[in-house]
Amino acid sequence: MENRDLHLANSVSDSTAPPRKPPTRWIPVEPLLTAEDVARRLNVSTDWVWDHSSRKKPLLPVIRMGDGALRYRASGIELFITEHEQIGKLRRRTG
Numbered sequence: 001m002e003n004r005d006l007h008l009a010n011s012v013s014d015s016t017a018p019p020r021k022p023p024t025r026w027i028p029v030e031p032l033l034t035a036e037d038v039a040r041r042l043n044v045s046t047d048w049v050w051d052h053s054s055r056k057k058p059l060l061p062v063i064r065m066g067d068g069a070l071r072y073r074a075s076g077i078e079l080f081i082t083e084h085e086q087i088g089k090l091r092r093r094t095g
Contacts, residue, residue, distance in 0.1 A: 030073060030074055030075060031074070032063065032071035032072065032073065033071065033072040033073070033074055033077065034069075034070075034071065034072075035049045035050055035053070035070050035072075037072070038060065038072050038077055041077055042077070042081070049070075050070070053070050058080070058084060060072065060076075060077070060080060061073065061076035061077070061079070061080060
């Protein structure tokens with residue numbers, strides 16, 4: 001077969017092949033935590049978590065579900081810990 005014939009053969013077989021799906025990107029999904037999970041991680045009560053999810057400072061980063069349930073990203077809670085650790089260090093230096 002010449003190059004031209006080979007190209008035609010490939011294009012014919014490609015047209016009969018099932019259409020390809022576009023490549024999908026894999027996005028890592030972290031499970032959401034409950035108030036009880038966050039309370040255990042922070043070593044506080046669930047009441048503290050609920051209070052600091054809405055009305056008391058420091059505010060926790062929260063996701064409010066349609067049914068009123070509260071959920072938290074583990075990465076958001078870890079960032080909260082890191083930020084408040086830094087604030088504590090700054091206070092000790094200036095205080």
